[in-house]
Amino acid sequence: MNGAQSLIRTLVDAGVDVCFANPGTSEMHFVAALDSLKSSSAHELDADASNAGEHDADTSGEPEMRAVLALFEGVVTGAADGYARIAGKPAATLLHLGPGLGNGLANLHNARRAHTPVVNVIGDHATYHKQYDAPLESDIDAVAGSLNGWVRRSQSPAEVGADAALAVAAAQKAPGQVATLILPADVSWGDGGEPVKPVPPRVPQRVTDVRGIAEVLRTGAPAALLIGGPACREPGLLAASRIAEATGAKVFIETFPARIERGAGLPAIERLGYLAEHVTYQLDGVKHVIVAGTKPPVSFFAYPGKPSELVPEGAQVHTLAGLDQDVVAALKSLADEVAKDKRPAVQPARRPALPSGPLTPQNWVEVIGALLPEGAIISDEANTSGVLLPAATAGAPRHDVLTLTGGAIGQGLPVAVGAAVAAPDRPVVALQADGSALYTISALWTMAREHLDITTIVLNNRAYAILRMELQRVGAEAAGPKANDLLDLSRPDLDFVKIAEGMGVPATRATTAEELAEQFARALAEPGPHLIDAIVPPLM
């Protein structure tokens, strides 16, 4: 068994059985090894069903690695992020040397901010070849190190299995991180590989005493409970709501959570705003800020003369559970302490009526709210176009929302790919701003190739609308023609219908609410990917 085979066997044995890949020459043994695992089970299969077709072979029951090809590494890494947010376990990536890592870095940054477990496999030159400084040589370790996760370079085929098992455990170490395994080509092709059994990841620490926080809440002083991470799913939301009902504390979800459960039957908890001014308003008068599974709020960017820290002056910060602690258990303990007999406040089922007329920032979200199917997963990179979305979907059937955690645009379509691979039976809706869509647009091709059930709605306002707003907010002087031109995407207009069709995804254009509703309903009813180019005016 060579190093690559022991890697794949070890990963699969640890439950990592999906690999998003954009391979090159240095990864060819990994690619070849995908079939060797399969072959090892093919003999048994042949005996049972000698006429089994290629697809039937996948049903052998032998654990094996599913490889999903992307045409750009930013799709690979974003898909691995989206996959793990839904599957609750890591996928592997397969990247080609330093430039491949560079192309995937922005979405690994988002994954890092989401605390998503990712097993990031990067092929490198053979160990003895690095000294020659061949054209593709670069400092992979330095770039991988910038992700503040776990990085290891396998030195021999015999070590690969152990390194891979450690990588999976490291990725899953609470609260989750990017674990990068650098795999030199000769370590991949050399003999002596041995699969290694899974290593248990470090589980979240228990919070042992919540009575101090309970005391704070019982004083009755105005308090805000700020939740994040795993607390944004049903058990955490219910506990947080009970605490709020019992104590009068306001509850907020962190600004950009990795995954939120929403919809009828769940507490509808407001997210902290993106704009510092909004957060200041939300936390106005608060004397205690209790953080649970997240950090005290800071401004997304600095602005001249405005504070970076958004905890109100004079307010005290208390940590119920840190990022590496079991935040859901802590919230439940606290609820049991202060809200023994309280029920959570849950959102009744309620959908907006289907609107009509030319698309606006208000009516497109009503279409989504009116039609969103049960169990949908929303990959939300609508940016400025999406600010009215939460209200319109609060009472829709139960769904998940995956947000842009690290601010690196180009996440939405790849995360939708990964979510759809993780949950093939759930409809995925990608709400995608036009300016951001182009960063990783070839995700559409992977959607078509894998026949993923994803409806992409491009909110096409033909501008970097958020930057028009930010240009004013940073206090830059009145924008001149050159500045405005750099924020304008209308010369020429992007035609997302043609772009999608060019990548094999059926597409339509909507300019009215009626058209959007009709096209969205049709896309949801048909399996496979669809794209709707929704022409929406900018919010401001």
Next chain:
Amino acid sequence: MNGAQSLIRTLVDAGVDVCFANPGTSEMHFVAALDSLKSSSAHELDADASNAGEHDADTSGEPEMRAVLALFEGVVTGAADGYARIAGKPAATLLHLGPGLGNGLANLHNARRAHTPVVNVIGDHATYHKQYDAPLESDIDAVAGSLNGWVRRSQSPAEVGADAALAVAAAQKAPGQVATLILPADVSWGDGGEPVKPVPPRVPQRVTDVRGIAEVLRTGAPAALLIGGPACREPGLLAASRIAEATGAKVFIETFPARIERGAGLPAIERLGYLAEHVTYQLDGVKHVIVAGTKPPVSFFAYPGKPSELVPEGAQVHTLAGLDQDVVAALKSLADEVAKDKRPAVQPARRPALPSGPLTPQNWVEVIGALLPEGAIISDEANTSGVLLPAATAGAPRHDVLTLTGGAIGQGLPVAVGAAVAAPDRPVVALQADGSALYTISALWTMAREHLDITTIVLNNRAYAILRMELQRVGAEAAGPKANDLLDLSRPDLDFVKIAEGMGVPATRATTAEELAEQFARALAEPGPHLIDAIVPPLM
């Protein structure tokens, strides 16, 4: 004057007057400053021509910065590379924090390998905001450091001018490199900026004595002269050819030069092959390898059981001129020493006849050779589809070829953008493999926006053909269905006509040599960008 204004004024005064940009919030003051420079000359202009329109204002004669918007940072950095290869001076980039640098890293890697001068400007959080670890915070310095160039972080508005002047000088330090200036938002918006006069870059060192190399050549032992860098343009090629004519040495150009001048009237010098086997054949029997402006050849990748170093065993390596030396002057000195009365061997004008029939790897290059216009610039990322191109274009009118220097695919279209901005009067031809095209496909939108005279021919063989070859070459076992599937781009087929039209570039499809010739001629005759989706079978 704020820091951003002093930055732009300093860059423009140093001759850096083009900026390829994909800005975000932290770069908004840079964006606003683009107009402030213009405004400072607008008053004078108003007196002369009060009815001057927006475009007339550009003719004020005041040096100012042209900003070219791209929808993805890989286009920004690749365009800066292509611009400098043709303009002979650096452009600036404008990137948004660490993720923006990540997205631009692959083409900065190619620029590094091309020794292209690039002034790489990266906006960062305000100095006082970094401690809060806001979502977009990351280790920009570590990632920029991986480029082995020059990195500086401006600490105050008063320092920006001096830092910018040093950055321009550092970028141009022989043989050229990526100089990264990290610009915190408050340093950009703060007052106290002062423009600084240009700093002279370090010029290439003179080679003082070529007599030792001349002696080696006079022994008559089989020798190869391997040239690279600036030696690949007319003066270097002529000197190298004279040396070869006089001494019998074989001359080769490095495998992936940044820029080669080619065509009728110039020596037609063979490039070293991409495949190690090919180089071994080219250098067979050679006893002396003389390198001039490049390094001794090494294998692009390692392969099991094959050598990494490609200098024949027992051959001696001699350095005529290192990368930081004046290689053209050294070649001229050597030619004067060993080839006083020799004329160079130059390629006569000769074009292939226009071929007919379905497109093949042979006949599409004949179409290019038959129709390539005088003064064309070829951005060559045809990869496997292009192996027969050099022979077909050797006798075409004088042209430049820009090659994929660092092996990070997705360079071709952005480099074409930069070349067209640098040379608006020259036709640019981008020869682009399909698999690589998707990495930076939004370059097409910038071509349309700037009305660049670029004809893109996509060599659409619907496969990662090079990887099919490499899978065998690395000695991986017989490829199974999963491996083959990962190298196949035909499910679904990419329709580059629709993709191009979706980004505002007129496009057609060619399946025969006649169609390609007709479409190529028409695209060349019309100004502005065009794309031809050429359906070509894989080379093997």
